[in-house]
Amino acid sequence: MAKGILLVNLGSPDSPSPKDVKKYLGEFLMDERVIDLPIVARTLLVKGIILNTRPKASAAAYQKIWWEEGSPLIVLSERLQEKVQQKVDYPVALAMRYGSMTIKKGLQELVDQGCTEIKTIPLYPQFAMATTETIDVKVDELVAEHFPGVTITRTPAFYKREDYINVLSKSIGEVLNDLDYEHILFSYHGVPERHIRKSDITNGNCKMNGKCCFKKGSKQHEFCYRHQCEITTVNVAKKLGLKNGTYSTTFQSRLGFDPWLKPYTDRTIERMGKEGIKKMAIVTPAFVSDCLETLEEIAMEGEEIFHEMGGKEFTVIPCLNERDDFAEVLSSIVKEWATPETKNV
Incomplete structure (x- = not known):
């Protein structure tokens, strides 16, 4: 079975405009693992209140931190992906849980390269319902519906490695x-x-x-x-x-x-x-x-x-971002999975 790696981060609006921010917030906040209210209450809260009041202010906040290359989170995640790819012998794709860089696109990218065994690595050191769990659930849904021949291996929280x-x-x-x-x-x-x-x-x-x-x-x-x-x-x-x-x-x-x-x-x-x-x-x-x-x-x-x-x-203090030593941690996680005899850290 050909192996592939899918790194998954949170996501970002396509631009810091109120329209794009509203679209992004709608997808993010309607996730039942982010706002875990019954669907009717969640819809009233998100679509009835938040999306009518918050996008403009959130867009202004995004405009303060937006880079010339685009969303900092996206740009930094792409740089990290490139460094991990240089350290491992398997295709490495990048996806976001929310926004246009979808998990489906990431999985498809790997499948198009012949990957049938994919390890997902949520870019969160600690487990949470609204981060790791929602990624795992979404991956399972997409595999069942669109990629039935793919085997998924999850990555546990790596906070204590x-x-x-x-x-x-x-x-x-x-x-x-x-x-x-x-x-x-x-x-x-x-x-x-x-x-x-x-x-x-x-x-x-x-x-x-x-x-x-x-x-x-x-x-x-x-x-x-x-x-x-x-x-x-x-x-x-x-x-x-x-x-x-x-x-x-x-x-x-x-x-x-x-x-x-x-x-x-x-x-x-x-x-x-x-x-x-x-x-x-x-x-x-x-x-x-x-x-x-x-x-x-x-x-x-x-x-x-x-x-x-x-x-x-x-x-x-900056996040780990695209540090070489952090890319090495992720590559070690990959190698331990691809070659089980590799000693776990």
Whole structure:
């Protein structure tokens, strides 16, 4: 069986125009694993309210971060794809869960090259319903409908791989080593608390109090986004030798009025500014590619909040993007699958 690799990231509007942003948001927010409400309620919320109010503001945000080459997330993902392709002996395609670079197109590209055994690699270190799971489900649907002769192998969350932690730590350390900072925030994309409960395969063992995140051997950790974020921070802090009290984990980008994972990034930035922190660094390990949430929400809005509260220096550490060592991590994942005798990291 001929092997192929499909890298999958979130996606982007085709342009920062309100029309294209509205189309993109419609597809994204109508996903039942993103806004997990019954179809009628979800339709009323998204099509009746959000798509009539949010596209213009979101388009303005995209316009602030849009590159001459296009969407930063798309451009950076394409650069990463090229580097992974240089390191492996199998065709590597790139797709987005939302937008015009569809997963169907990515699968078709590989099938056209004769691939019948495809490994999908969601570009998310941590598992979540609204990221990894929606990609896996969409791939299964497309294969069943359009590519019945294709065998799919999924990639589990790679948040605790030693090589990934080494690369993430190195990317952070390269900035911190030359920086005089008082506190570093590890800001992860937020999800509603109910998503954590829905992903709990132990049917209620998750207490949402933060304690079970650190309980060794818990079966739900395989699919617990909160645990995986917390452990990512712990492992990086250990690798870098960060002192207790100089770092913390927060969650950004919430929508609606239901409780989301806490503490919230924006409120933490505000609080620390008020408490007298003058020099802050922030990294976003839930994203491997810089995008709207890192370039605008954190680097622009976050810095504005910090300065308004009296903070002076606000340093945003880039995502892994197209780093050679991160491409090497992904190529190792591929090689371990293609040659099972390869030792797992």
